[in-house]
Amino acid sequence: MHWTDYLPALLEGAWVTVQLTVYSTILGSILAFVAGIGKLSPNSLLRGIAVVYIEVFRGTSLLVQLFWLYFALPIVGQVLGIDLRIPPVVAGVLALGLNIGAYGAEIVRGAIQSVHHDQHEAARALNFTPRQTLLNVTIPQAVPEMMPSFGNLAVQNLKDTALVSLISLGDMTFRAEQLRNFTQDSTTIYSMLLLMYFGMALVLTAMMRGLEHRVGRWRRAGV
Amino acid sequence: MLFGIEWDTSGPLVFAISILPILLLGMWVTIQATVLGFAVALVLGLIWAILKGAPSRLISWPAMLFTEFLRDTPLIVQLFFLYYVLPEFGIILPAFLTGALALGLQYSAYTSEVYRAGLEAISREQREAARALNLTTIRTFTHVIIPQAVPRIVPAMGNYLVSIMKDVPVLSVVTVLEMLNVGRIIGDRTFNYLIPLSMVGGLYLIMTLVASAGLRLLDNWLPKQGIPLK
Amino acid sequence: MTDTIIKFDKVVKRFGDVTVLNELDFTVKRGEKVSIIGPSGSGKSTVLRILMTLEGIEGGVVTVDGEPLWHEGADMTPASEAHLRKMRAQLGMVFQSFNLFPHMTVLRNITEAPVKVLGLNRVAAKARAEELLDLVGLADQAAKYPHQLSGGQQQRVGIARALAMRPNILLFDEPTSALDPELVGEVLTVIGKLAEEHDLTMLLVTHEMRFAREISDRVLFFDQGRICEEGTPEDLFTAPVEDRTREFLGSILKES
Numbered sequence: 001m002h003w004t005d006y007l008p009a010l011l012e013g014a015w016v017t018v019q020l021t022v023y024s025t026i027l028g029s030i031l032a033f034v035a036g037i038g039k040l041s042p043n044s045l046l047r048g049i050a051v052v053y054i055e056v057f058r059g060t061s062l063l064v065q066l067f068w069l070y071f072a073l074p075i076v077g078q079v080l081g082i083d084l085r086i087p088p089v090v091a092g093v094l095a096l097g098l099n100i101g102a103y104g105a106e107i108v109r110g111a112i113q114s115v116h117h118d119q120h121e122a123a124r125a126l127n128f129t130p131r132q133t134l135l136n137v138t139i140p141q142a143v144p145e146m147m148p149s150f151g152n153l154a155v156q157n158l159k160d161t162a163l164v165s166l167i168s169l170g171d172m173t174f175r176a177e178q179l180r181n182f183t184q185d186s187t188t189i190y191s192m193l194l195l196m197y198f199g200m201a202l203v204l205t206a207m208m209r210g211l212e213h214r215v216g217r218w219r220r221a222g223v
Numbered sequence: 224m225l226f227g228i229e230w231d232t233s234g235p236l237v238f239a240i241s242i243l244p245i246l247l248l249g250m251w252v253t254i255q256a257t258v259l260g261f262a263v264a265l266v267l268g269l270i271w272a273i274l275k276g277a278p279s280r281l282i283s284w285p286a287m288l289f290t291e292f293l294r295d296t297p298l299i300v301q302l303f304f305l306y307y308v309l310p311e312f313g314i315i316l317p318a319f320l321t322g323a324l325a326l327g328l329q330y331s332a333y334t335s336e337v338y339r340a341g342l343e344a345i346s347r348e349q350r351e352a353a354r355a356l357n358l359t360t361i362r363t364f365t366h367v368i369i370p371q372a373v374p375r376i377v378p379a380m381g382n383y384l385v386s387i388m389k390d391v392p393v394l395s396v397v398t399v400l401e402m403l404n405v406g407r408i409i410g411d412r413t414f415n416y417l418i419p420l421s422m423v424g425g426l427y428l429i430m431t432l433v434a435s436a437g438l439r440l441l442d443n444w445l446p447k448q449g450i451p452l453k
Numbered sequence: 454m455t456d457t458i459i460k461f462d463k464v465v466k467r468f469g470d471v472t473v474l475n476e477l478d479f480t481v482k483r484g485e486k487v488s489i490i491g492p493s494g495s496g497k498s499t500v501l502r503i504l505m506t507l508e509g510i511e512g513g514v515v516t517v518d519g520e521p522l523w524h525e526g527a528d529m530t531p532a533s534e535a536h537l538r539k540m541r542a543q544l545g546m547v548f549q550s551f552n553l554f555p556h557m558t559v560l561r562n563i564t565e566a567p568v569k570v571l572g573l574n575r576v577a578a579k580a581r582a583e584e585l586l587d588l589v590g591l592a593d594q595a596a597k598y599p600h601q602l603s604g605g606q607q608q609r610v611g612i613a614r615a616l617a618m619r620p621n622i623l624l625f626d627e628p629t630s631a632l633d634p635e636l637v638g639e640v641l642t643v644i645g646k647l648a649e650e651h652d653l654t655m656l657l658v659t660h661e662m663r664f665a666r667e668i669s670d671r672v673l674f675f676d677q678g679r680i681c682e683e684g685t686p687e688d689l690f691t692a693p694v695e696d697r698t699r700e701f702l703g704s705i706l707k708e709s
Contacts, residue, residue: 055428056424056428059427059428059431059432060389060424060428060431061389061390061391061403061427062389063392063393063403064392064403064420064423064424067407067416068420068421071407071410071416071420072410072417072420072421075415075416075417076417079417118548118550118552119554121507121548122553122554124505124506124507124541125505125541125544125548126545126565126566126614126615127538127541127542127566127618128566128570129538132569132570136565140556141554141556155295159295159296159297159298162297162298162299162300163297163299163393165299166299173297173299173300176300176303177303186303186304186307186308186311187308187311190300190303190304190307190308191304193300194292194296194300194304197295197296197297197300198292198295198296201295205295218555218556218557218598219555219600221597221600221601
């Protein structure tokens with residue numbers, strides 16, 4: 001078969017890959033902020049939950065987390081008497097999101113802590129509430145610090161989506177495996193697959209760099 | 224049974240205890256794959272770093288493109304590629320070695336960056352001072368640059384070691400009997416995934432904590448200014 | 454309305470094992486301009502930071518305009534955040550390292566707190582900010598970002614930012630110590646103008662002796678956490694009573 005014959009299936013898979021990447025990155029970003037800020041909270045319960053979440057999801061393999069959610073969680077449900085079976089796409093987005101959320105949380109925490117203590121004093125002197133300080137003073141200064149690392153994390157997430165093929169989710173890698181099983185044309189198919197991932201990664205990197213640029217505009221004003 | 228060991232499904236705790244030795248055998252495979260993959264990553268990474276630093280752009284640019292390519296494509300796809308494509312070119316490796324090679328290849332892209340950053344950090348002044356003192360290039364490297372570069376490089380490399388360990392489960396797709404694969408097989412056969420997979424998760428957490436603690440000890444032991452020459 | 458606006462009554466402040474302020478007593482009258490001088494580590498900045506509620510106290514009572522600052526209620530329980538916020542509204546601070554918000558323009562730096570904290574609408578806040586920028590001589594810099602300004606300009610913005618909240622008491626924590634010598638003058642001019650034209654109560658911690666002498670109603674010499682000597686500028690600078698004061702002034706003069 002000619003390589004162009006593989007394109008339709010691979011492109012369908014590519015669309016699934018893109019959607020997975022987008023949804024899990026959004027989920028991951030939200031979790032990153034919640035857990036990153038939570039880890040700095042004066043409330044020890046919030047802090048504890050954040051620490052446990054971050055340590056567990058950073059300390060175990062993504063594939064372990066994915067399999068656990070897809071295979072083990074339903075059994076917890078059986079024991080509790082509720083149906084906790086989740087469709088592959090939910091397990092995929094959930095595992096990916098939880099995973100990069102944990103790594104992202106450390107980035108968020110580091111960036112927030114890098115904002116100079118003086119800024120908080122100035123805000124306090126002006127009578128900002130702690131929440132106002134966090135939203136108007138700390139986070140706007142922390143975000144440009146986070147961007148380069150977030151860029152790396154986004155590409156890592158894209159690569160990680162390939163693992164969902166192992167729970168039979170029809171992403172690019174899954175479609176490639178199917179094609180290979182059918183045609184045995186490993187070299188062409190996998191070369192195409194690698195190139196497609198490479199292309200997506202480059203596009204994603206460019207997008208993240210653009211975002212980084214926008215978010216750091218005030219740093220470069222007048223320069 | 225697996226690895227010649229039977230399990231006992233009469234009760235949850237008994238089950239857990241009976242599969243522990245099996246999981247630990249899987250852990251041993253995981254550890255071996257990690258170490259071998261890391262070794263490959265260290266060697267290949269150094270080669271890419273040297274190529275990337277070559278004065279001729281004919282060498283450095285393809286090297287940079289290749290490492291970027293390795294870095295931006297998923298490990299599992301690289302693994303499939305090696306597993307299915309190499310035999311078509313007459314290279315047949317056992318699954319374990321293919322897996323370690325894939326791990327090493329993927330991470331060599333990262334280690335090459337660590338080498339470059341570590342070497343570049345040794346300021347140019349050091350190299351110029353060495354030249355002024357008429358040290359040969361090799362002597363400069365072994366007595367001035369490397370002793371200072373190593374303490375800088377070790378922490379980053381250590382982190383990648385831990386990352387490699389967490390990526391080993393991907394090797395299960397080419398039937399390598401590492402810990403997650405073992406857990407999943409037990410689950411397939413007993414229909415009880417919860418206990419094996421939870422134990423695998425717990426064991427992974429322990430491995431990560433031990434490895435991180437070990438790295439911190441190593442980091443403290445290494446002198447910050449450079450390894451002293453006796 | 455009593456005449457005393459600030460009162461420190463046997464105030465104790467410790468940092469770990471070190472006692473920085475040991476039963477400190479002093480008062481400041483409404484509208485007074487007081488300079489605080491002394492060697493580093495003598496507790497001068499700590500006094501300002503306690504007033505600005507950036508640091509708490511381990512003993513004694515701080516009273517601002519008749520009400521305890523770090524305590525509340527008839528039984529003097531430690532102050533809640535709500536009480537601190539209420540009290541803080543009367544004070545403003547100008548920091549040694551300016552502490553402007555780098556991600557906001559000069560104008561926004563000045564309007565942000567009035568809008569977000571005082572609930573002023575943006576138009577009124579902008580008008581107030583422009584008036585203040587005029588006062589400090591930076592009317593044309595409103596759209597710039599802090600990193601585009603010199604240290605002296607940034608500090609003047611800092612003064613405007615503090616004034617925008619209309620405090621009754623303005624605290625200056627070594628406002629010119631972080632500036633290059635050429636830029637010190639422009640900031641002192643603004644502070645001097647403020648001292649002359651407004652009946653703000655001002656507490657100024659500074660090493661600029663000549664300036665302190667010019668604008669102050671009273672000077673406090675701090676040493677090792679207590680007021681070693683206090684008096685009018687003329688008295689303290691020309692005829693200090695305590696040896697330690699003489700020693701300190703002597704060493705300062707030797708430098709300049």
